[in-house]
Amino acid sequence: MKILLELYWVFFKVGMFAFGGGYTMLPLLQKEIVEKKKWLTSEEIIDYYTLSQCSPGIIAVNVSTYIGFKKKRYLGGIVSALGVATPSIIIITVIAAVITNFLHIKEVSYAFAGIRVAVAALVIVTIVDMYKKSVVDWLCIILYITSFLLSVLTSISPVFIVLGAGITGLVLGTRMRERKGDKNDIS
Numbered sequence: 001m002k003i004l005l006e007l008y009w010v011f012f013k014v015g016m017f018a019f020g021g022g023y024t025m026l027p028l029l030q031k032e033i034v035e036k037k038k039w040l041t042s043e044e045i046i047d048y049y050t051l052s053q054c055s056p057g058i059i060a061v062n063v064s065t066y067i068g069f070k071k072k073r074y075l076g077g078i079v080s081a082l083g084v085a086t087p088s089i090i091i092i093t094v095i096a097a098v099i100t101n102f103l104h105i106k107e108v109s110y111a112f113a114g115i116r117v118a119v120a121a122l123v124i125v126t127i128v129d130m131y132k133k134s135v136v137d138w139l140c141i142i143l144y145i146t147s148f149l150l151s152v153l154t155s156i157s158p159v160f161i162v163l164g165a166g167i168t169g170l171v172l173g174t175r176m177r178e179r180k181g182d183k184n185d186i187s
Helices: 004-018 022-036 040-052 059-101 106-134 138-153 157-184
Strands: none
Touching: 004 022, 004 059, 004 106, 022 040, 022 059, 022 106, 040 059, 040 106, 040 157, 106 138
Protein backbone atom coordinates (compact mmCIF):
# COMPACT_ATOMS: atom_id res chain seq x y z
CA MET A 1 0.00 0.00 0.00
CA LYS A 2 2.89 2.35 0.81
CA ILE A 3 4.34 2.04 -2.69
CA LEU A 4 0.94 2.85 -4.22
CA LEU A 5 0.71 6.03 -2.14
CA GLU A 6 4.27 6.92 -3.17
CA LEU A 7 3.41 6.35 -6.84
CA TYR A 8 0.32 8.52 -6.57
CA TRP A 9 2.17 11.31 -4.75
CA VAL A 10 5.20 11.32 -7.09
CA PHE A 11 3.01 11.48 -10.17
CA PHE A 12 0.69 14.01 -8.56
CA LYS A 13 3.73 16.30 -8.11
CA VAL A 14 4.87 15.65 -11.67
CA GLY A 15 1.35 16.39 -12.95
CA MET A 16 1.22 19.54 -10.86
CA PHE A 17 4.37 21.05 -12.36
CA ALA A 18 4.50 19.61 -15.90
CA PHE A 19 3.14 22.70 -17.62
CA GLY A 20 3.15 22.22 -21.37
CA GLY A 21 2.42 18.52 -21.36
CA GLY A 22 4.54 15.44 -21.65
CA TYR A 23 7.64 17.13 -23.06
CA THR A 24 8.23 19.18 -19.94
CA MET A 25 7.87 16.26 -17.56
CA LEU A 26 11.13 14.48 -18.47
CA PRO A 27 13.32 16.67 -16.20
CA LEU A 28 10.80 16.17 -13.38
CA LEU A 29 10.76 12.39 -13.93
CA GLN A 30 14.56 12.35 -13.99
CA LYS A 31 14.72 14.10 -10.63
CA GLU A 32 11.89 12.20 -8.91
CA ILE A 33 12.05 8.69 -10.41
CA VAL A 34 15.75 8.32 -11.22
CA GLU A 35 17.60 10.51 -8.73
CA LYS A 36 15.38 10.56 -5.63
CA LYS A 37 13.48 7.24 -5.71
CA LYS A 38 15.97 5.29 -7.87
CA TRP A 39 13.06 3.32 -9.34
CA LEU A 40 14.46 3.48 -12.89
CA THR A 41 17.61 4.43 -14.78
CA SER A 42 17.83 7.41 -17.13
CA GLU A 43 17.83 5.03 -20.08
CA GLU A 44 14.64 3.32 -18.87
CA ILE A 45 12.91 6.69 -18.47
CA ILE A 46 13.82 7.60 -22.06
CA ASP A 47 12.61 4.19 -23.28
CA TYR A 48 9.26 4.60 -21.50
CA TYR A 49 9.01 8.17 -22.75
CA THR A 50 9.66 7.07 -26.33
CA LEU A 51 7.14 4.25 -26.06
CA SER A 52 4.61 6.71 -24.63
CA GLN A 53 4.99 8.98 -27.64
CA CYS A 54 4.12 6.07 -29.93
CA SER A 55 1.16 4.95 -27.85
CA PRO A 56 -2.27 6.48 -28.26
CA GLY A 57 -3.20 8.97 -25.57
CA ILE A 58 -1.55 11.62 -23.47
CA ILE A 59 2.21 11.22 -23.05
CA ALA A 60 2.16 12.06 -19.33
CA VAL A 61 -0.53 9.48 -18.60
CA ASN A 62 1.22 6.85 -20.72
CA VAL A 63 4.61 7.38 -19.04
CA SER A 64 3.09 7.28 -15.57
CA THR A 65 1.15 4.14 -16.43
CA TYR A 66 4.27 2.33 -17.71
CA ILE A 67 6.32 3.30 -14.66
CA GLY A 68 3.53 2.42 -12.25
CA PHE A 69 3.05 -0.91 -14.01
CA LYS A 70 6.75 -1.69 -13.62
CA LYS A 71 6.58 -0.96 -9.89
CA LYS A 72 3.23 -2.53 -8.94
CA ARG A 73 1.71 -4.12 -12.06
CA TYR A 74 -1.84 -3.12 -13.05
CA LEU A 75 -2.78 -1.38 -9.81
CA GLY A 76 0.46 0.62 -9.91
CA GLY A 77 -0.28 1.71 -13.48
CA ILE A 78 -3.79 2.84 -12.57
CA VAL A 79 -2.70 4.70 -9.42
CA SER A 80 0.17 6.44 -11.26
CA ALA A 81 -2.10 7.52 -14.11
CA LEU A 82 -4.62 8.89 -11.62
CA GLY A 83 -1.83 10.70 -9.80
CA VAL A 84 -0.57 12.50 -12.90
CA ALA A 85 -4.11 13.32 -14.12
CA THR A 86 -5.56 14.63 -10.83
CA PRO A 87 -3.78 18.03 -10.83
CA SER A 88 -4.86 18.67 -14.43
CA ILE A 89 -8.47 17.89 -13.62
CA ILE A 90 -8.41 20.23 -10.63
CA ILE A 91 -6.57 23.03 -12.43
CA ILE A 92 -8.71 22.84 -15.57
CA THR A 93 -11.89 22.88 -13.51
CA VAL A 94 -10.77 25.95 -11.56
CA ILE A 95 -9.47 27.76 -14.64
CA ALA A 96 -12.64 27.04 -16.61
CA ALA A 97 -14.73 28.41 -13.78
CA VAL A 98 -12.65 31.55 -13.25
CA ILE A 99 -10.55 32.37 -16.33
CA THR A 100 -13.20 34.15 -18.37
CA ASN A 101 -13.32 36.82 -15.70
CA PHE A 102 -9.58 37.54 -15.97
CA LEU A 103 -8.54 37.07 -19.61
CA HIS A 104 -8.90 40.76 -20.39
CA ILE A 105 -6.36 41.76 -17.70
CA LYS A 106 -2.91 42.53 -19.17
CA GLU A 107 -1.06 41.02 -16.22
CA VAL A 108 -2.80 37.68 -16.77
CA SER A 109 -1.74 37.62 -20.41
CA TYR A 110 1.81 38.54 -19.35
CA ALA A 111 1.81 35.66 -16.87
CA PHE A 112 0.72 33.25 -19.59
CA ALA A 113 3.44 34.60 -21.89
CA GLY A 114 6.01 33.96 -19.14
CA ILE A 115 4.74 30.43 -18.62
CA ARG A 116 5.00 29.74 -22.37
CA VAL A 117 8.65 30.89 -22.35
CA ALA A 118 9.46 28.64 -19.37
CA VAL A 119 7.75 25.70 -21.10
CA ALA A 120 9.82 26.32 -24.24
CA ALA A 121 13.00 26.29 -22.14
CA LEU A 122 11.99 23.01 -20.46
CA VAL A 123 11.29 21.43 -23.84
CA ILE A 124 14.77 22.44 -25.05
CA VAL A 125 16.38 21.01 -21.90
CA THR A 126 14.50 17.76 -22.51
CA ILE A 127 15.61 17.62 -26.14
CA VAL A 128 19.28 18.23 -25.26
CA ASP A 129 19.17 15.60 -22.50
CA MET A 130 17.51 13.02 -24.75
CA TYR A 131 20.01 13.80 -27.53
CA LYS A 132 23.01 13.27 -25.24
CA LYS A 133 21.69 9.93 -23.99
CA SER A 134 20.29 8.61 -27.26
CA VAL A 135 22.58 9.69 -30.10
CA VAL A 136 25.61 7.54 -29.33
CA ASP A 137 26.95 6.21 -32.65
CA TRP A 138 26.82 6.76 -36.41
CA LEU A 139 23.57 4.81 -36.81
CA CYS A 140 21.88 7.00 -34.19
CA ILE A 141 23.20 10.15 -35.88
CA ILE A 142 21.79 9.06 -39.25
CA LEU A 143 18.44 8.12 -37.69
CA TYR A 144 18.36 11.43 -35.79
CA ILE A 145 19.01 13.55 -38.89
CA THR A 146 16.60 11.51 -41.04
CA SER A 147 13.84 11.66 -38.41
CA PHE A 148 14.35 15.38 -37.95
CA LEU A 149 14.23 16.11 -41.68
CA LEU A 150 11.18 13.89 -42.21
CA SER A 151 9.30 15.59 -39.40
CA VAL A 152 10.20 19.11 -40.55
CA LEU A 153 9.96 18.70 -44.33
CA THR A 154 7.06 16.25 -44.70
CA SER A 155 3.65 15.63 -43.26
CA ILE A 156 4.47 12.04 -42.29
CA SER A 157 2.93 11.11 -38.96
CA PRO A 158 5.44 11.02 -36.07
CA VAL A 159 4.16 7.53 -35.31
CA PHE A 160 5.47 6.26 -38.66
CA ILE A 161 8.78 8.08 -38.22
CA VAL A 162 9.30 6.49 -34.78
CA LEU A 163 8.25 3.05 -36.02
CA GLY A 164 10.55 3.36 -39.04
CA ALA A 165 13.46 4.40 -36.83
CA GLY A 166 12.75 1.50 -34.47
CA ILE A 167 12.67 -1.03 -37.28
CA THR A 168 15.81 0.44 -38.85
CA GLY A 169 17.61 0.35 -35.49
CA LEU A 170 16.53 -3.24 -34.94
CA VAL A 171 17.61 -4.46 -38.39
CA LEU A 172 20.87 -2.51 -38.66
CA GLY A 173 21.74 -2.91 -34.99
CA THR A 174 21.30 -6.68 -35.27
CA ARG A 175 23.44 -6.80 -38.42
CA MET A 176 26.14 -4.67 -36.78
CA ARG A 177 26.20 -6.96 -33.75
CA GLU A 178 26.42 -10.03 -35.98
CA ARG A 179 29.37 -8.51 -37.85
CA LYS A 180 31.14 -7.72 -34.58
CA GLY A 181 30.48 -11.31 -33.49
CA ASP A 182 31.95 -12.61 -36.75
CA LYS A 183 35.10 -10.50 -36.25
CA ASN A 184 35.43 -11.79 -32.70
CA ASP A 185 35.16 -15.40 -33.91
CA ILE A 186 38.08 -14.90 -36.31
CA SER A 187 40.47 -13.64 -33.62
